[in-house]
Amino acid sequence: MTAHWRQNLRGIAAMLIAVGALSLMDASLKTLSQHYGVWQVACLRGLATLPVVIVWIALSGGFQQVIRVRFPLHVARGVLGIVSLAAFAFGVRHLRLSEAYTIFFVAPLLITAFAALVLREKVDARRWMVIIVGFAGVLIVLRPSGEGTISLAGLAILACAVGYALSAITVRILGRTDSTQSMVFWLMLFVAVGAGILALPDWRPIQRADWPVIGAMVVTGSIGQWAITEAFKLGEASVIAPLEYTALVWGVGLDWVLWRILPLPRTFVGAAVVIACGIYLIRRERSP
Numbered sequence: 001m002t003a004h005w006r007q008n009l010r011g012i013a014a015m016l017i018a019v020g021a022l023s024l025m026d027a028s029l030k031t032l033s034q035h036y037g038v039w040q041v042a043c044l045r046g047l048a049t050l051p052v053v054i055v056w057i058a059l060s061g062g063f064q065q066v067i068r069v070r071f072p073l074h075v076a077r078g079v080l081g082i083v084s085l086a087a088f089a090f091g092v093r094h095l096r097l098s099e100a101y102t103i104f105f106v107a108p109l110l111i112t113a114f115a116a117l118v119l120r121e122k123v124d125a126r127r128w129m130v131i132i133v134g135f136a137g138v139l140i141v142l143r144p145s146g147e148g149t150i151s152l153a154g155l156a157i158l159a160c161a162v163g164y165a166l167s168a169i170t171v172r173i174l175g176r177t178d179s180t181q182s183m184v185f186w187l188m189l190f191v192a193v194g195a196g197i198l199a200l201p202d203w204r205p206i207q208r209a210d211w212p213v214i215g216a217m218v219v220t221g222s223i224g225q226w227a228i229t230e231a232f233k234l235g236e237a238s239v240i241a242p243l244e245y246t247a248l249v250w251g252v253g254l255d256w257v258l259w260r261i262l263p264l265p266r267t268f269v270g271a272a273v274v275i276a277c278g279i280y281l282i283r284r285e286r287s288p
Contacts, residue, residue, distance in 0.1 A: 007234050007235060008234075008235045008236060008239050008240075009235075010234045010235065011230075011231045011232070011233075011234035011235020011236070011239065011240050012231075012235060012239065012240065012243060014227045014228070014230040014231035014234060014235075015227070015228065015231035015235070015240050015243040015244070016243060016246065017223070017224075017227040018223075018224050018225075018227035018228035018230075018231055019224075019243060019244060019246050019247050019250065020224075020250060021220045021221070021223040021224035021227060022220065022221070022224035022228070022247070023097070023247050023250035023251065023254060024216065024220040024250075024254075025216075025217050025220040025221045025224060026088075026092065026097060026100075027097065027254045027258060028213050028214070028216050028217040028220065029041060029045065029088065029089055029092060029217065030092040030093065030097060031210075031213050031258075032044065032089075032210060032213055032214070032217075033089040033090070033092060033093040034093060035204070035207065035210060036204055037199055037202045037203075037204070038086040038087075038089040038090045038093075039086055039195045039196075039198040039199035039202075040195070040196075040199040040202070040203055040204065041085070041086070041089040042082055042085035042086045042089060042191055042195035042199075043191070043192055043195035043196040043198075043199050044206075044214060044217075045085055045191065045217065045221075046085075046188045046189070046190075046191030046192030046193075046195060046196075047192045047196070048214055048217050048218045048221070049188045049218065049221055049222070050188050050189065050192055051218075052218065052221075052222045053181075053184050053185050053188055054185075056181065056184075057181045057185060060181060061179075061181065065179045065181050065182055066179070066181060066182040066185045066186065069174075069177075069178045069182045069186070070174060070177060070178060073170055073173060073174050074174070074178075074182070074183070074186040074187070074190070075190065076170060077167050077170045077171070077174070077183070077186070077187055077190075078186060078187055078189075078190025078191065078194060079190070079194070080163045080164075080166055080167045080170070081163070081167060081187050081190060081191045082190065082191050082194045082195045082198075083159070083163050084159075084160045084163030084164055084167065085160075085191060085195065086195065086198075087156040087157065087159045087160040087163065088100070088104075088156070088157065088160040090153065090156045091103075091153045091154065091156035091157035091160065092157075093153070094151070094152075094153035095151070095153045095154065095157065096251070096255045096259075096261055096262075096263055096267070097250075097251035097252075097254050097255050098248060098251035098252045098255055098263040098267055098271075099141055099154070099157075099251075099263065099264075099267050100157045100251070101247050101248050101251045101271075102137075102138075102141050102248065102267050102270050102271040102274060103138055103141055103142065103154055103157040103158055103161065103270075104157055104160060104161045104164075105245060105248075105271065105274045105275060105278060106134055106135065106137075106138045106158070106161050106274055107161040107164050107165050107168075108241070108278045108281060108282065109130070109131045109134040109135070109274075109277060109278060109281065110131075110161060110162060110164075110165035111165045111168050111169065112127060112131060112281055113128075113131050113165075114165050114166060114168075114169045115169060115172075118169050119169065119172065119173075126284075127281060127284060130277045130280050130281055131277070131281075133273065133277050134273065134274050134277035134278065136273060137269075137270045137271070137272070137273025137274035137277065138158065138270060138274060139270075140266050140269055140270035140273065141154065141266060141267055141270035141271075142154040142155070142158070143266070167187075171183060180229075184225075231243075237282070241282045242278070242279045242282055245275045245278065245279070248271055248275075251263075
């Protein structure tokens with residue numbers, strides 16, 4: 001086995017760990033969303049992560065790297081983060097995790113579209129067609145009944161995917177000048193403070209039984225963030241990125257183990273369409 005493929009295998013292992021850890025974090029968010037408002041859940045996500053981020057910054061170069069930054073773009077990304085997390089908390093409160101993941105899988109397609117519209121990256125007609133087909137897959141999941149009504153929770157997850165994609169475009173711009181540490185720090189700080197202010201009117205005291213869930217969110221979120229960073233550092237993006245779709249397996253499993261529910265058939269149909277389109281776009285990135 002060549003050194004190249006050994007690196008890819010390490011990247012694959014790291015990505016599988018990342019997906020599992022982040023899925024468990026999402027299950028924690030879904031659990032908390034049953035008891036607290038969406039702004040409070042978003043705030044708790046930011047507050048729970050900040051101490052870990054602060055320690056990481058202290059051990060990896062110090063805090064000067066988070067001061068001299070392109071602050072307006074960090075503010076914009078912070079707003080996107082607050083809205084995205086609140087939308088996700090609302091969506092998973094009412095949807096199965098597997099349904100939420102299937103809708104959110106449209107994010108890579110959106111990133112490609114926004115890269116063309118905002119960054120003026122070249123996207124050919126074939127890729128645009130794949131993006132449109134991918135959205136058709138999302139529409140399959142967004143139709144919860146034969147009456148064709150669209151779920152508000154499903155639209156919330158779609159809004160989360162849009163926010164995530166716009167945030168990814170912002171990261172591409174910020175990454176030219178600002179450190180990874182600064183991007184993570186300011187995002188979590190804005191989420192904690194901004195969502196906390198919005199949550200204040202309806203803030204509920206944290207119940208003792210929910211502290212272990214918050215602890216699980218801290219641990220799994222930190223492991224997931226570290227592992228996904230390592231995955232893309234070690235392996236080729238075209239090999240690593242498709243493994244993000246294994247989150248659907250975690251979603252189905254967690255739905256059954258924690259809530260004794262299974263996906264509806266349309267979820268698998270929609271997921272097949274969206275995942276196929278996403279993998280196609282990822283593979284196409286290797287060609288001009």
